[in-house]
Amino acid sequence: MKALIGLLLLVFGHGVSSVLHSLHYFYTASSGLSTFPEFVAVGMVDGVQMLHYDSVSKRAVPKQDWMERYTRDHSEVLERDNGNLQGAQQVFKANIGTVKQRFNQTGGTHMVQWISTFVYGKSTLQRTERPxxxxxxxxxxxxxxxxxxxxxxxxxxxxxxxxxxxxxxxxxxxxxxxxxxxxxxxxxxxxxxxxxxxxxxxxxxxxxxxxxxxxxxxxxxxxxxTNSEDQSGLTIPIIIGLLVLLLAAAVVGVLLYKKRNASDQRHKPVGSDTSSENTEGQNPAPEAQPLTTG
Missing domain, CATH: 2.60.40.10 (Immunoglobulins)
Structure with missing residues (x-):
């Protein structure tokens, strides 16, 4: 299969402030790998991934904020990419079959890679972010x-x-x-x-x-x-939080106790408060009987 290898160098600005940026698109088709998609496409700017597509999801997914913003404002671009990549998926699948046929192989593992180029994000690539x-x-x-x-x-x-x-x-x-x-x-x-x-x-x-x-x-x-500062900084809030929880639990306990005690007093039967002395007077114990002998 004819391989195409491309490297795009973008020159932005003028004079000594010019900056070079690299962009690569990697297409990978495989056969005989059960844990790897049959087709994967990855777009990278300056060595950082900004787009991903595979034959499982069949969708191009932005991987950088600037790419996501661009495709959100230009939805037709992402749809076009999806169509192109889905077509490339079928082409690469056929190419894998051609390779196997030419090498007279019906099984085994095969892989084909292709690199091409595309350009987005000029305004983002020209920016400067202060560290x-x-x-x-x-x-x-x-x-x-x-x-x-x-x-x-x-x-x-x-x-x-x-x-x-x-x-x-x-x-x-x-x-x-x-x-x-x-x-x-x-x-x-x-x-x-x-x-x-x-x-x-x-x-x-x-x-x-x-x-x-x-x-x-x-x-x-x-x-x-330092790590010790981070830990000590967390200690005081944790202690305060525990004390607040303990105080709240104590207050709730006192309120529940008072409520239960008041309820018991309201439902107590009348006269149930008689003393043991009155009880004894109403039910005198039997007198002891003298013992007799025959």
Whole structure:
């Protein structure tokens, strides 16, 4: 089968601010795989999935917020995609049969992949989302993590520096990961085992992203979020909640007791309050009889 491989590079803007974006559509047809659909299509922008279709659902499903908004405003586009992909599904199924015939095989597992291109979301791809930066630490002996999230595009630079100089030791950079909303996140660890806390003020985390000014966050212990803080922050509300429940239970118990006691008093028979002395007077005990002997 003739394979078509395409890579679309979109150039937006002018001059030095131009940014390259890649878009791929992967078509996969298979035979002999019981746990995998016969046909799957996946659309990806800059390596992040934004559309999915398979032969089980037979529907194209947007996987990014911007794609969902676009198809909601242009429903004809999604319907056209559905028709095209359903047609491609039948074509690929026939191609699998052709491959098996040419290789003189009636069984076994076969797979065919095809890459093509399509273009949506120019306004979204040109945007710049400012990151939110946090300092995190699991325990006092753990590295301090500079966590940046919610930024776009994914071409970000995050690093630690001391006294204005970028650090290459004591640093463990992480990879840029996608968020569910189409933005990205990244973390960079700083090992401070050899640095006394009085020197922490010499450190700062710097985030650089195209289109915005550098974001610098000083290594201030007051800014660090830790697991112990989260746990202690939950302790007080939990204790207050338990005390409120106990107090409410006590009040309900007292009210029920008073209500039951009042009801017992109203239904008590008249005269049932006689003393034991009166009872004894009305029913005198028999006198003891002298013993006789024969």
């Amino acid at each position: 939110r930066v946090s300092l995190l630490q699991r325990s006092p002996s753990s590295p301090v993590v500079c966590h940046a999230t919610g930024f776009y595009p994914d071409r970000v630079v995050v690093f630690w520096r001391r006294d204005g100089q970028e650090l290459h030791e004591q640093v463990d950079p992480g990879e840029v990961l996608p968020n569910h909303d189409g933005t990205f996140q990244v973390s960079v660890d700083l090992n401070l085992k050899a640095a006394p806390q009085e020197d922490w003020g010499r450190y700062e985390c710097v985030v650089q992203l195209r289109g915005i000014e550098d974001i610098s966050t000083p290594l201030d212990p007051a800014l660090i979020r």
